[in-house]
């Protein structure tokens with residue numbers, strides 16, 4: 115196992131009717147800015163519930179955070195905070211709202227041009243404003259991690275940053291708040307969480323026995339509850355399991371002490387920035403082809419994945435790997451998540467454009483072995499046509 119440090123300070127408050135606990139979770143004297151997305155939080159009553167729990171505190175609002183939050187939008191929030199003497203941020207929404215809030219928290223007292231936060235991928239962040247979240251979409255794990263992904267629309271640059279200063283202080287996870295999600299977003303959430311686990315598990319063995327078994331358990335749980343969450347949208351236990359699995363998939367636990375890949379995410383971010391394809395859908399396009407192209411480097415783990423996650427034990431090694439990749443693709447497709455570039459109307463031109471953007475963004479050595487050069491990324495995209 116590799117050396118590691120693990121520290122996750124986010125308090126999770128989980129269950130039905132837990133939004134009321136904001137009354138105690140948010141400091142009594144806080145001047146609060148609630149950040150949210152488009153219409154959903156207002157329409158389904160979550161915003162009113164949050165405001166009621168905050169009681170007499172000073173509360174301001176910043177709405178309109180778009181999916182794949184933009185630098186341009188979030189810098190407007192930074193401006194509003196200065197004017198209103200805000201000292202606590204509360205994100206109410208999915209990964210985009212929480213990520214946007216993390217950026218605002220880091221940008222507010224940043225000395226210098228805040229875009230450096232993204233350019234340095236978080237290394238330049240020295241402090242951040244305190245914030246919490248109320249999660250409405252199980253998918254990204256942003257509610258319990260220190261990552262954020264922001265898009266600069268003017269240059270179509272989607273960059274991630276990580277900083278120990280942007281863990282949420284707390285996150286409220288009420289599974290009933292996911293009932294209003296459209297099926298496409300539930301499917302996205304299942305696919306995103308699945309790929310988060312795979313990016314930290316399907317690399318090469320380092321003897322992280324518990325990490326492997328945790329990861330396999332999370333994948334099997336997603337395979338079990340994903341279709342149920344679509345079939346029975348108001349089943350509390352299913353939504354509760356999905357919500358907790360998505361948080362556990364990317365809260366640092368299964369990635370501690372093991373190699374990590376993240377190439378599907380980096381290639382996927384370029385697809386979103388250029389063509390506005392939902393984050394999870396880009397991963398479903400890239401991952402099956404990446405596993406195929408990288409099969410020699412991931413051989414031992416692919417065989418373990420085939421056996422333990424999909425119960426595949428017949429055939430030669432390559433046949434078992436083929437079956438495991440096919441089952442992965444079928445799983446995404448069964449959720450209604452298309453896995454081919456052509457399904458999104460993209461072909462050769464898009465492959466050229468994505469590879470050019472990867473090069474422009476310095477993504478020249480991706481993957482757990484840093485052997486995914488732009489030429490390999492091209493082969494992966496060719497395999498995903």
Ligand code: NZQ
Pocket residue numbers: 150151152153154155158179180181182183207208209210211213250251252253254255256259261262263291292293294295296299302303306364379393
């Ligand atoms: O904007 P509103 O009207 O609220 O609608 C949203 C949005 O259109 C809707 N929605 C959210 N909760 C709802 C709801 N609709 C009905 N009922 C509810 N309860 O869902 C749509 C998508 O929301 P979004 O927040 O964009 O989705 P998601 O949570 O999948 O977040 C995606 C973003 O997270 C980043 C992605 O790159 C992308 O920008 N990621 C963040 C990560 C992290 N911080 O660790 C890791 C991930 O790999 C990912 O990269």
Ligand code: ZN
Pocket residue numbers: 254306310379393
């Ligand atoms: Zn993701």
